[in-house]
Amino acid sequence: MNIIVVGSGIAGLTAALHASETGHAVTLVTKEALGGGCTALAQGGVAGVYGPGDSPGSHADDTLIAGAGVSDAAAVDVLVQDGSARIAELIARGVAFDRDADGVLLLGREAAHTHARVVHAGGDATGAAISHALVQHARSAEIEIIESALLVDLLTDDGAVHGVRMLRDDALVDIHTDAVILATGGAGRLYAHTTNPAEATGDGIAAAIRAGAAVADLEFVQFHPTVLGAGTPFLISEAVRGEGAALVDDEGRRFVFDVHPDGELAPRDVVARAVARQAALQGSAVRLDATMIGAARLAERFPTIDRVTRERGFDWAREPVPVTPAAHYLMGGVVTDLDGRTSVPGLFAAGEVARTGVHGANRLASNSLLEAAVFGARAAAAVTSSGLRSRILPVSAVLSGGIRDLNVVGFSRSHLQHLMWDEVGLLRTRDGLTEALDTIRSWRAAAPHPTTSAEYEDANLLLVAEATASAALARPESIGAHHLDHEPALIGA
Ligand code: SIN
Numbered sequence: 001m002n003i004i005v006v007g008s009g010i011a012g013l014t015a016a017l018h019a020s021e022t023g024h025a026v027t028l029v030t031k032e033a034l035g036g037g038c039t040a041l042a043q044g045g046v047a048g049v050y051g052p053g054d055s056p057g058s059h060a061d062d063t064l065i066a067g068a069g070v071s072d073a074a075a076v077d078v079l080v081q082d083g084s085a086r087i088a089e090l091i092a093r094g095v096a097f098d099r100d101a102d103g104v105l106l107l108g109r110e111a112a113h114t115h116a117r118v119v120h121a122g123g124d125a126t127g128a129a130i131s132h133a134l135v136q137h138a139r140s141a142e143i144e145i146i147e148s149a150l151l152v153d154l155l156t157d158d159g160a161v162h163g164v165r166m167l168r169d170d171a172l173v174d175i176h177t178d179a180v181i182l183a184t185g186g187a188g189r190l191y192a193h194t195t196n197p198a199e200a201t202g203d204g205i206a207a208a209i210r211a212g213a214a215v216a217d218l219e220f221v222q223f224h225p226t227v228l229g230a231g232t233p234f235l236i237s238e239a240v241r242g243e244g245a246a247l248v249d250d251e252g253r254r255f256v257f258d259v260h261p262d263g264e265l266a267p268r269d270v271v272a273r274a275v276a277r278q279a280a281l282q283g284s285a286v287r288l289d290a291t292m293i294g295a296a297r298l299a300e301r302f303p304t305i306d307r308v309t310r311e312r313g314f315d316w317a318r319e320p321v322p323v324t325p326a327a328h329y330l331m332g333g334v335v336t337d338l339d340g341r342t343s344v345p346g347l348f349a350a351g352e353v354a355r356t357g358v359h360g361a362n363r364l365a366s367n368s369l370l371e372a373a374v375f376g377a378r379a380a381a382a383v384t385s386s387g388l389r390s391r392i393l394p395v396s397a398v399l400s401g402g403i404r405d406l407n408v409v410g411f412s413r414s415h416l417q418h419l420m421w422d423e424v425g426l427l428r429t430r431d432g433l434t435e436a437l438d439t440i441r442s443w444r445a446a447a448p449h450p451t452t453s454a455e456y457e458d459a460n461l462l463l464v465a466e467a468t469a470s471a472a473l474a475r476p477e478s479i480g481a482h483h484l485d486h487e488p489a490l491i492g493a
Pocket of ligand 1: 044367
């Protein structure tokens, strides 16, 4: 069978390797260089059940509680049951998770986990270690790799997906195939402040919507509470709070305890809103105080954060550092079953682009790399056992697009990102959502047919923005990351 995987984070690489290792012809299409995207930036780690007294059932309970009652219990069960096999596979592929002197896996603690449960590598460089190992395997496997190719659309015929159209070197190229696994990640670039890299423009979600696939839970956008409030957004891992760091107001008071008994380790949506509200109240960024952890431990456990904070002029071992929330993860996406099947025959999805039902209204920390590995592997297994008829066709260049500037009155990517941040962000109002939706619709109506990669990305961002604002308006109650506030959104990063 001929399979195209789009995306080269942990979900895409896992799916591609599994499909290839079972003897299928795999083409891996990726927007940037192999291994780009969010995976390589992940700091915290992978949630795994290894600690004393821990169990898959406890991990499932924590996931369901963080998900605020919106998660799919069957998907959560698959996650926690398959999880240890996928972590073992990562280890077998060469990911050197951190261990103590006796070789026992070291476990970090993150918010809303009842046990220390997060395996990590290189201290706070888990994603980079995973990406590096999987990329090496993909390069030595019999996988055709196409880099620097933007997914433009899914090719459909008789209601089924049978290929992809991509933009490469300014030319549109079609590749026909038996099945497509989308692993294109999320859409953090919808927002003015995000931890996501430039390529996170919702291309897979937008293409799936255009192909008629069902999407759900797009209103659930997770904002990370602690991004360094100086310079380009840089994540300060929740694992730092797991080691004891405190969030303090301008008088040094731990304000998160005002809203939740677990304080800084309350579910992420609670902490992010508390940070945003406190910053608005005091008119300046709140601070993360990690001084009690000590310089040596900070440097050993969080070498990347230690280096970057110091490069930006902060000595976090001696003084609290300013932090602010930023868009981090999309819980919703393309609806899949437990094996990555979408509502469109021939189309599968895994990773952040997918809505498996695991995360509900608020993802539990460090469940995303795990979910991507678990459902990437399951999607590959489902595709290769699907009995889809092989119809291998040649790659054909079908069109060549000229380059021109997008020039739509009123629209710019930055305007969209600020609109989403202000009105479809952490704190929402119905009036703000309505206004945002009207504006996004008018920008979409006026947008020209895209020809450049920036224009295709803008079109994708606009489509996903419209779907997100619509989904938010359609949910009248506050739940998890979707929070309707009586006051206008107050925050700014
Ligand atoms: C973090 O390290 O705080 C992020 C982990 C995650 O998003 O799961």
